[in-house]
Amino acid sequence: MRLTLYVWRQPSADAQGDFVKYDLSDVSPDMSFLEMLDVLNANLEELGKEPIVFESDCREGICGTCSMVINGRAHGPESKTTVCQLHMRSFQDGETIYIEPWRARAFPVVKDLAVDRSAFDRIIQAGGYISVRTGSAPDANEMPIPKVESDLSMDAAACIGCGACVAACPNGSAMLFTSAKISHLGLVPQGQPERTKRVKKMVEQMDDELFGSCTNYGECQDACPKGISISFIGRMNKDYMKAKLIEVEEPRKEVESQ
């Protein structure tokens, strides 16, 4: 296969970026998209030129590292497929392909196709966990969980934190990501004690990071390589409304001295 690539090159966060054109021949349809870029980068290295920066790690579609917009679509044309699992047989001989980084206010470009997604970590740090000190857990079978709820929780937990939902959303919203974690933990009994606090804190953090709001485009669900359902956003909104409406009675702070 022969391809014409237009790749976004940007030397640093502050620098002006632009598309650079590359012609590539001898592309095998069995190559993954990233292997195609490896070949291009090897060509550049042979010429002593700086290769294109893009991030990837597991190349099995689970670590969530790879992130690029291909012909306007986050992770490219195949549904439920990360870039690393996308193969060149999805493209035509002679095709022109545009490759860009995630575009979102909360994900500034680091270099070329790499962006800074640390905002996601800070959303999890705000409350995306169940507080259980190591060693203090009861026997795992002491808390039966109906299979349906457990499976639904797993559906939400499948999120790989790649950020495609944000990149695909016209508003740059992180609500699919945030709602997936809130639903994963909110659907199981272990997650109940912190449920109210969790949703408040995570939503506030999401807003502080300058992610946009959801206006029901549904692009996030479409771009998600793990098929996370937009219905989790509804679940999050419900939890958030409840958390905001119901005044939680605070226990007395000071402890009376004996």
Add this chain to the structure above:
Amino acid sequence: MNLESKVPEGPIQDKWDNHRFSMKLVNPANKRKYRVIVVGTGLAGASAAATCAELGYNVDAFTFHDSPRRAHSIAAQGGINAAKNYQNDGDSIWRLFYDTVKGGDYRSREANVYRLSQVSVNIIDQCAAQGVPFAREYGGLLANRSFGGAQVSRTFYARGQTGQQLLLGAYQALSKEIASGKVNMFNNREMLDIVLIDGHARGIITRDLRTGEIECHAADAVVLATGGYSNVYYLSTNAMNCNVTAAWRAYKRGAAFANPCFTQIHPTCIPVSGDHQSKLTLMSESLRNDGRIWVPKDKNDKRPAREIPEEDRHYYLEERYPSFGNLVPRDVASRNAKERCDAGYGVGATGYGVYLDFASAIGRLGKQAIKERYGNLFEMYERITAEDPYEVPMRIFPAPHYTMGGLWVDYNLMTTVPGLFAIGEANFSDHGSNRLGASALMQGLADGYFILPYTIGDYLARNEPGSASVDAKEFKETKEEVETRTDALVALKGKRPVDAIHRELGRVMWNECGMARTADGLQSALKKIPQIREEFWANASVPGSEGSLNQTLERAGRIADFLEFSEVMCLDALNRNESCGGHFREESQTPEGEALRNDEEYSYAAAWLYQGPDKSPALLKEPLQFENVALTQRSYK
């Protein structure tokens, strides 16, 4: 130097209890005066960092990823073992211990393995409480499956994403501690050296991969949770960035490296499709529970798989190992696939593949049941190969997957450098010469949640807190060495991409130090490796500068270390003139072609100690005693 394993006295069941009682404790009020560095945030690193922070220590945690959630533990699919005996099928701590020692072909340390089995049950409790969505039965209790050669169902799983879910559990625990301020999280940092003061590990030197800055970090102890070195083969199932650098730099500072030749080749990977291949994809070996492995009986039979009738198929594992069949351990399954392909019976375009067939399981259980068990794996296979495994058998071939070797550690998980600990895949201790399926996740979390947080306390309690400062001359000197090395790498302006040189090294290692090894082959590898190293330093191309994000420079540094490490791996394989587990020396096999151990001469862990540049490392031996599991020739017939 003598290797002191520090295994506690007493019956094996009581060793860990006795040890926990005899270890010194750090007073709760004093814990905040200590600082611990944890390098790596996979299962072992994230769980250790979170737990140490919960205990009250200050933790500096490091990952070279953009987020601690991306470590390669995330890619583990199949499951995690624990001796819960929830299935009432005869499992026990003793049985898990026995299976692990035997499965490791008697090259692990009994006391460590017993402790691993003991804490396995706590891991499941911990993870379930964190909200890890393990598979459940309709009654709401946890489901189990039999996995990788075990005759009991002791494996817990979360669809095909067990590693991901366990890692997210540990990552979330870590995130909580980051938010509380007990953990300083350093993302995008690669550890490039260990700093020793008075012989103790007191800090590390890192490079900020985004800015290029070389930084110093001081602490009271350093924990390496930096994973394995399968990428020495270039093609492996490890993630692109997995490397030996942290462990290798520790080795060069005096940490002995044990059993580097013990590598595991995983039998169920997707075969190579061409020269462009950047890595191999593993599919969970749980597939072997329902898939049947075969090749055509006639090597010239080029009919499509579905047109080959039953009588023309050779189900070689079922035939050769009637009691275990397709569930023989990984090394046996891998070697048999290689044997069939080398003999010309391989399938697929390259001839390096065997069939893994689900037709009879689909016939027996229905397509829906198979879809529930393996749906995501089938999808993944189809995405990569464009073949539908519900209709045609999968093609599989073995690939390097896990490394049992690693930094030598004592019972406290401390290396030969005081204050330097190694946990998870980075150490050598628990899997002997072959790891059983679903045991890597167990070991990573055992080390991180339940072992290191105790044993590090014993070390810290014996040392004054806060004794190291980044102003010490040792930090300045080590930092300068790192800068010199980085300068040398970025000065490489030759013609060859660094990956091409890595691929060349990988081919040598796969051919001579892979699934089967011979003295001649290893000697020829020991001649070729220095030539490739020379080629690297003469002709590699590292464009760009060191002052910003430079991925070629990162890879070049890792490859330079692989080019040194691979020699020690071959030396170790050459020294061990016996076959055991994943280490198969063709000179040492039974008449049936099984691995033949030589317990008289090689019942030891081989730990290699750095002696300086251009000098052969010294070999230290830790004798292995088997007081509880009788040494037998493994047989899965």
